[in-house]
Amino acid sequence: MSSLPIKQAIATTLNQMRVGDSGVVVDVEDQGDAKNESLFNITRRLKELGFVKGESVKVLHKGYFGGEPLAVRIGQSTFALRNFEAALIGVTHTEKVGT
Numbered sequence: 001m002s003s004l005p006i007k008q009a010i011a012t013t014l015n016q017m018r019v020g021d022s023g024v025v026v027d028v029e030d031q032g033d034a035k036n037e038s039l040f041n042i043t044r045r046l047k048e049l050g051f052v053k054g055e056s057v058k059v060l061h062k063g064y065f066g067g068e069p070l071a072v073r074i075g076q077s078t079f080a081l082r083n084f085e086a087a088l089i090g091v092t093h094t095e096k097v098g099t
Contacts, residue, residue, distance in 0.1 A: 012093065014057065014072065015086035022058040023093030025051055025074075043088055050074045051089050 017023065028046050051057070051074060060078065061071040069080040 012091060013087050014059070014081070014089040014091050015067075015070065015083045017059045017091065017093060019059050019062055021093050022056065023091040025053055025055045025057055026090040026092050027053055029088045029090060042085060046085065046088065049079060050077060057089075057091060 011026065014023075028043050028051050055074055058073045059070060060073055063069055066083070068083050070083070070086050071078060071080055072086070073079075
């Protein structure tokens with residue numbers, strides 16, 4: 001029997017990941033409708049920055065008070081996101097389950 005840890009894929013949102021967690025972007029949710037132009041612009045901008053399906057992402061740091069902003073690395077770039085922006089980004093990350 002192998003002593004290597006088993007990894008399991010966990011689907012969540014970027015704001016729920018802990019510092020040091022890595023994952024892969026599943027999707028950026030389009031919150032609201034066409035009438036709410038500000039949310040539409042935010043999701044469009046996140047996609048333009050590189051938060052697209054299949055991109056690797058890592059949480060580097062969270063602010064001390066309220067966990068905001070989040071410093072995240074996507075590809076070779078680092079960005080600071082607010083919690084509500086990170087909540088729009090669906091990710092799958094691996095978690096060690098046991099030995």
